[in-house]
Amino acid sequence: MKYAKGLGLSLAVSLLASTALAEIKVGFIGSLSSDTGLSTLRGAEMAIQELNAAGGVLGQQIALVTADTGEDVTEGVKAYEYLAETEEVDFIISGSIDDVSLGWLPRMQEYQIPTLDTWTSYIGIIDMVIEDPETMAPYFMNIASDEALATLYISFGADVLKAKMGWESVVILAEDTAFGGAITGLVTDALGPVAGIEVKDIITYDINTVDFGPIFSKAKATGADFIYQVSSVNPQVISSQYVKLQVPMPMTGVNVAALGMEYWEDTGGAGGGISTLSPVPSVGFDLDPVSAQFVADYQAKYSTRPSMPHFNGFNAYHGLKQAMAAASEAGGFQDVKAWNAAMLKQDLKLEKDGKLWLRYGFWQHGEVEPVTGRTYPQNGLFDLSPPYEDAQPSMVVIQWKEDGTVGVVYPFEYANTELELPSWIKN
Amino acid sequence: MGLRWFHFAAWGLFALGLALLPELVSKGTLRTLIFANYLAIFAISWDLLSGRTGYISFGHPFLIGIGAYTSAILTKRFGVEVEIAIPIAVIVTMIAGLIVLLPALRIRGSYFALVTLAFMELMYQLVQVIRPDLTGGTRGMSGIQTLTRGAVNGFYLSSVLMFVIAVAAWLLLRTRIGTALTALGLNESAVEGSGLSTTKLKMFAFMASAFVAGLGGAFYVHYLGSIAPRALFDINFVFTIIVAVLIGGASTIVGPIIGAFFLTFLLEYLRPFLPGAERYFIYGGIALLLYMYQPKGIYAMVMKAWHSLHERATK
């Protein structure tokens, strides 16, 4: 009985607490057990801590609630509904992976809650913004879309793979339909005419393949100079077998797992020699003073993995502050149109040694990117041509060396090391 | 059929309760109820096939997924009206059910469970590889037309659907067919000996189950507005459906509904206390314990309590 009374009292107190203090409620949606999800969550936590310390936004303190997706699509929908209708949040920050984001997007269109995606880079979502700007108005993605990543990869092919390494032909290993036919097609079509690299073959493989030996043998048999691996979520097996099998052929591509500091520990050091595209900032990426300070604060605050936030942690940190600044201007999050307009104007330029290093802004509606000739409304700004004076490149190529160090190899403006062949490959 | 007044009263009360709920609970709870309703439909579909006959399906998402994907592809890629797409999806699902039926005519027990699992895995693979331009490949599709907007409408639609399916299935199992299906589960050769065609019976159970699965799947996808292979053809989804039936009480139709509501709410109400992966661990653990120690399910527990009360009252 005493217990019940206590419970009732505490319930009443918590009810009072939540009604007495007007506050802005931010919801986090993503996995609470993955490095990806935690990067976004912690980036958001730090931004909120700083904003609250500075007096909050619109005179209100910011509170954060989380909804775990467990990287499950249906759980993602439930999580979004929970944030929208049980927690009634004002703004949602997402560290969701591709299919999870696609899963809850219809809910976002329905609820019209301002939402910022920090990890998903699927160009299909930006296409939705173009087709239906009205219902997609609350949605922003502050990472360069995968299509822009792929486009810059073509330049990497021309400038490094062809010009420096002297490779003239490639075999593409693609995981199912990872980046969709469009992206694989883009790389395939552009590598030849733009970079002068001939695509010998495209081998599509099943994501659950146990033994990649036969696939590597097949790739070898094409006689191509190097392998380009296109995969999205689960690429550890192919790259680790590449190392274990000591495939006598250079390989580069996308390895999402290699984007965090834990990669070395998780692979027991067997990840040396792997290079991958990465959105910025990545491991091995030189940081400007503001980003460096963020990492220092992050490491002072959190002792568990990821020991350094992935790129989406930076996106969440700056993106959340921008979303709040936009809300200040628009008088809150309720008027989505006003918030959208204010958010589109957000522009944070970070410099390093007098050069524009990172820029957190958004593409406007109707603004055409000169290299690809298309628009990217509400997508994070990027620059596809050197010397990258408008914004940072859409991606960098990083390489884990066999001694456990990691650095950027491309674009040259951002490079701090050079692409090396794994030691087992004889020239 | 042995229908009694209290049967009507119970179903009537249930309907009334569903109709009044939006007045009583928050919108967030309604959203959870919608998921519970759909899970209940899938659980009833599973129960129709596996609850009585002993043919345990480990691949039920195969049927649900075919219904969902067919309707999603028809409306999204070919601009077919939803009113037409859903019936087509149901028919396609029933045809798919027939295909699974063929091997099932010859095997039972664990082998049947495995072949259904294999069908589900096959579908998972095929959806990603064959015509990704239609299925959306690994990432699936978003922006599929939804039938309703808002929690209340979605709740009413799913409740009506679930209620109609539940009553129909419940009535069906009270006919002689239901009895024959139970007999099929107990002793297949005895049923054969009594002159009934086991093939026809099995086919009936399959078709009924596929009908409900296809219908539920199609409505489900037009509620979600999105679809992904990982969300459907997944062993975790199988787990949820089967556990809902068993925890509620197999072969009772009412049981699976109870189980579906229990599981959905258990998972949702753990969220504020255990935000992360602990939630699934506790949830699975409770499911395991309940199943181990109450294999007949919550329905049986309630009925037992009811009967003992009844006895005491009449004494």
Place this chain on the structure above:
Amino acid sequence: MLQILIQGMLLSGLYALIAVGFTLIFSVGRTLNLAYGAYLMLGGYLYFWASQSLGVPKSLAVLMAMAFGVVLGILKFRLIVKPLKGDHIAVEISTLILAVVLQAGVILIFGDSSKILLPIVGGVIYVAGAPVTYNMLIATLASWTILLSLYLFIRRTDIGRAMQAVSMDTKGAAICGIEPDRVNLITWALSGGLGALGGVFFASYTQLAPSMWVGPLIISVAVVIVGGIGSIIGTLIVAHIVGFMEVIVVSVLAPELRGVFTMGLIILVLVLRPQGLFGREEL
């Protein structure tokens, strides 16, 4: 050609090693242990923790993983299989639930980012254009050795013969003074140990991930279905059918259809010859 032969042999060896523990339970207990994949997963994770985080010597870590598997097998038999009193469907369903619970447990402890096991034995040689890691070679040899010793164990020892008897006719065996419970316990323990060992090799070839239990489970299911209620030798043969089919599909046909062919084979065999290629005529 030679390349396909080599790669097929290696993959099949791994598959046989993965499937044997599953076959064992299916033959003796007549029940599908759907948490079998979880033995592999937990074995792999324990090995990772011991050898890569604590720095225990690899051979000792392998033994630790196996011992852990044995304990898991015993616990599972005591806590789940025995209380359910031989209700096969109940065992199957509770092991499925258990697998899902264990998956959540692994996420809790290790997080859900995938981890790479270093090869148990490092190094690689190229034979006829096919890369052959010593690790895979060891797995194949271990697989052959284990299957043969298991075969001898079942044929030659009293416990083995008792297992055989229970596998054929549980009641009959009980009448002859064999305690089915004891035999079952030994079988579950053995299966756990073998599963954990298979898991260490499987993980050292692919990766550790909380959802990794599904893949090997499906391979085991394929082997059991295609082979029928398992003779050990049947397992070995069918593992080669599945393994070779996969390598041929990947090398000659379309690599993306790897899984489709395996599932197709399962369904085809079940439709045409439900008792499996080597199974007994009883279902």
